[in-house]
Amino acid sequence: MKTYLIATAALLSTTFGAMAEGELNLYNWGNYTSPEMLEKFTAETGISVTVTDYDSNTTALTKVEAGASGFDLVVPSANYIPVYVRKGLLAELDHSKIPNITNIAAEWKDVPWDPGRAHSVPWQWGSVGIAVNTSVYSGDPNTSELFLDPPEELVGKINIVPEMNDVLNMAIFNAGGEACTEDLTVLKAVRDRLMAAKPKWLSMDYGTTDKLSSGDYAASVNWNGSTMRARVNNPDVVYGYPKEGYPLFMDSVALLADAKNVDEAYQFINFILEPENAAMISAFARYANGVAGSEEFMPEDMKTAPEIVTPAEFAEAGQFLPTCPQSAVDLYTAIWTELLK
Structure with missing residues (x-):
């Protein structure tokens, strides 16, 4: 695994130092997080984001379960969400802090692996x-x-x-x-x-x-x-x-039970559920995202791509x-x- 601080996010954190509100530690699959989206998030909130990569669900679960990871958010696949919940590794989401949760597309709002989206929101699927x-x-x-x-x-x-x-x-x-x-x-x-x-x-x-x-x-x-x-x-x-x-698969963002930067995590969760921001994530990694209204912001070549349209x-x-x-x-x-x- 490789830990890195997104350079552009760090630069923006310095540039907007007067408005800085904190930091956030995201544990995500490698090469899966849009740098442009992170730049925008930091510019709007002053929160700098550190991204740590993993290469499999097993790697991520093992690291989180060991404790004291320092991560705030993790992005497990659908079949792993119940495992995290059963092991007490995730916090139940306070939907009142996520007004954009209403933007989740209808088919992804109440899913078998996370009924009522009690613990996670969509990142990408494919x-x-x-x-x-x-x-x-x-x-x-x-x-x-x-x-x-x-x-x-x-x-x-x-x-x-x-x-x-x-x-x-x-x-x-x-x-x-x-x-x-x-x-x-x-x-x-x-x-x-x-x-x-x-x-x-x-x-x-x-x-x-x-x-x-x-x-x-x-x-x-x-x-x-x-x-x-x-x-x-x-x-x-x-x-x-x-x-x-x-x-x-659908990978979803979840708040870890031992997260330190909880307010910052909620700001990030709400941010990625804005259709334009969800489309930025998709434009980078080239997967669908599960956020209604994001289609109009998606790259044209994804709308007919044989890898996306089965x-x-x-x-x-x-x-x-x-x-x-x-x-x-x-x-x-x-x-x-x-x-x-």
């Missing part, structure tokens, strides 16, 4: 698929077979993002299983396929956007927004929706991952731990 460089491989990108049994053109050129639930569930769907399955026959088949496939991969790395853009990776299990950013830089990159099934024939193959029981998590963790060795 899908997990397969990014492919068509100058290297011109076959069908819409299958998880590309990383489970790579064609010769892609052997030694594939990256796997290090997010356990995304990778394992894509393999489980390929094997005909369901999310949170504890069927040992299915899980043994998944384990065996992943272990057999690993020698044909190049890496298990979070930082895919630049390496897909440059051609260092010819393919990757990857998120749709990251793939769009790579495709904008390199038109040979395409995004595949595995027809066997693929995960959907083709009808693959729409039903995507599903949000539920929060699995601990018994299933233990099984998945055992497979993942072996895979990482």
Whole structure:
């Protein structure tokens, strides 16, 4: 993980020193926070924001659960929100301090993983698929077979993002299983396929956007927004929706129970629910955001992008991952731990 103080935010904090009201510590996925949005927030509030990166939900949860993290806000995926709540790691939100909470789009206001948005508000949402460089491989990108049994053109050129639930569930769907399955026959088949496939991969790395853009990776299990950013830089990159099934996700901002800068956190939460500000987040990371009215501020190229607008024939193959029981998590963790060795 890498901790950094956004330089522009620091500059604005100095420039607007007389109006400075405090600081805020945001714990978020790497390369996922718009610097322009942070500049605007600091300019309007005088609050400087320090962003600390993580590369997986497991990394973030482990760090927060250890305590004394110093973070105020965290951005877990949907299936992790209930885990944070169960462990007492999140504060219940005071909606009276978030007037812009009414801007959350109707379909995201009352979600299974956080009923009534008691603990979180939307950040961004999207899908997990397969990014492919068509100058290297011109076959069908819409299958998880590309990383489970790579064609010769892609052997030694594939990256796997290090997010356990995304990778394992894509393999489980390929094997005909369901999310949170504890069927040992299915899980043994998944384990065996992943272990057999690993020698044909190049890496298990979070930082895919630049390496897909440059051609260092010819393919990757990857998120749709990251793939769009790579495709904008390199038109040979395409995004595949595995027809066997693929995960959907929504990452949401949550206030940590031990946050020190609570007032500043509420100002930030309210700020990102302004449609124009939500669109700034999307324009940077290239994911949809869940805030009604943000569409008019979105970049034109996102409105029709194949990574953002799911083709009808693959729409039903995507599903949000539920929060699995601990018994299933233990099984998945055992497979993942072996895979990482």
